[in-house]
Amino acid sequence: MWKNINGSAVFAGGKEAFEDAAQTALRCPLFRPDSEEEWTAEEARSCYNCRYRRWTKESFQCVKGGCP
């Protein structure tokens, strides 16, 4: 689910793994929704809509180190 790139936890599914991003967020105790205008997934609880994701060119980095 997570790749370690230069010490950062980067989501392995890229930007369109909506099911995986939703399932990962369901398990994550640190999930916090971002402002709604920044949501990109239909599921409210999704790593793609989380305040702690930082978009990269190919995917996003979890600034909390990835879901445990």
Next chain:
Amino acid sequence: MKLYICIDDTDNYDSIGTGELLETMMQEAALRGLGKCGFTVRYQLLIHEDIPYTSHNSSMCCEAETEDRAALTAFCADYLRENAAEGSDPGLCVLTADDRLDYAPLIAFGKRAQTEVLTKAQAYAAAEAFGSEVHLSEHGGTGGGVIGALAGAALRAGKEEGRIKGKLQPPAGKPEWTTAEFAAFYGVERFADEDGNDLTGPLTLTFVYPTKLIYQRGMVTAVLLHENGRWLLKPKLKKKK
């Protein structure tokens, strides 16, 4: 006088977002009689490892009406200084909104900010070349937010496509609307299909899902999907960033 007010890089992971800060700033300005503000448009700028954005590198721009440009600008500058999040690098742009102005050089800068890594020096140079119709200032940290602030204001002035902040919630008990009544009620200026083509004829649309509007061709635009023989307000978010 009408102005575009755009801010960028005002948040951190624990603060409110830049769009919300812009809205609260303009609400405060209105309470002080400094000006009124319309809807906010979000512009996506380049995602790149050399750009120190918090999470998505977007800037937020609204159009304001004021009788005292200097006072409103000073208020916004003070507000950002006092309310931007710790560790952020806020920038403010205030640009005259007047269709008689030739925004082409600024629009070019805005479009470059969507595809290239730019510097503060380039932002200040673009603003200076445009002259006194634009104000650009930094209010903490590195002040790198001036790049996105100028880009966002320029893109708004150029009527470039962006997302309008906020979401429309379907009212209970009224799933069907004519385009005319929907436009009048929600301030929509244009209807388009998913490919951006105008939908000009009178249509009946179905509004049953929370929906976002976009800013396209300088107009508040509702995007409609044609599904199973009916026009549906686009309920789905874009799948790609």
